[in-house]
Amino acid sequence: MSIKDFKDHFEAMKTFKADNPSTADDAFFTKSYTRMRKFVKKLEKIHEVEAKILKKQLTPTQEQLEMIGKKKELEISIEGMVTMNNSYMQEFLKKLNTVETKEEVIEQKEVEEEKKEPEVVSEPKVEEPRQPDIDIEAIRKEEFERGLAEGKNVGFDEGKAHAYEQGKQDGYQLAKEELQSEISNTEHDVKEKAVNFASLFLILGIWVDN
Numbered sequence: 001m002s003i004k005d006f007k008d009h010f011e012a013m014k015t016f017k018a019d020n021p022s023t024a025d026d027a028f029f030t031k032s033y034t035r036m037r038k039f040v041k042k043l044e045k046i047h048e049v050e051a052k053i054l055k056k057q058l059t060p061t062q063e064q065l066e067m068i069g070k071k072k073e074l075e076i077s078i079e080g081m082v083t084m085n086n087s088y089m090q091e092f093l094k095k096l097n098t099v100e101t102k103e104e105v106i107e108q109k110e111v112e113e114e115k116k117e118p119e120v121v122s123e124p125k126v127e128e129p130r131q132p133d134i135d136i137e138a139i140r141k142e143e144f145e146r147g148l149a150e151g152k153n154v155g156f157d158e159g160k161a162h163a164y165e166q167g168k169q170d171g172y173q174l175a176k177e178e179l180q181s182e183i184s185n186t187e188h189d190v191k192e193k194a195v196n197f198a199s200l201f202l203i204l205g206i207w208v209d210n
Helices: 002-019 020-025 026-056 062-071 073-115 136-209
Strands: none
Touching: 002 020, 002 026, 002 073, 020 026, 026 062, 026 073, 062 073
16 A cells, blocks of 8 residues: 555545544544554655655665664554554444434334324223212101100100199198198187186186075
8 A cells, every 4th residue: 555545544534533523432443543643644754754865855864764664564554554444434334323223213203103193091080979878758757756755755854843843832832721721720729618618617606606
């Protein structure tokens, strides 16, 4: 491969890097790109020195001669890097395309899902609690009977209390009348006895006088 081929490959790497910004996060590509740029510059420097020596424009130093002596080794290294870089860039694109394809599929599915009419999910029907059957007539009858029973009890109690009060009043009046009657009888007996005694004394007095 000529120096032009190496320079063209490096330009292809530059274009690849610009077209695929994600290579900035790829450690291998970044390292290969840096080494390729360094090696190509070093090879260009060797070619410049050689050209000047051929034109007798330069008397090479020992360092420059050693650099020219490593030219073949450098070219072999660059050729190996070119082969490796080409393979790596192809694999990188395949992987990138696979990822992009997956992302496109996912995006397509999301778009299709958005286009679909939302499924109407019916809320579970909550049955209202059923009111127990109430026999109003039976309740009324039961309450009537209970009220009637309580009324009887209250009436009975009130009747007893009224009868007690009435009996107490009647008893008091009867006792009063009986007492009054006894007093009247006692007074009558006393008066009658007094009359009898007076008559007796009168008779005795007449009898004594005779």
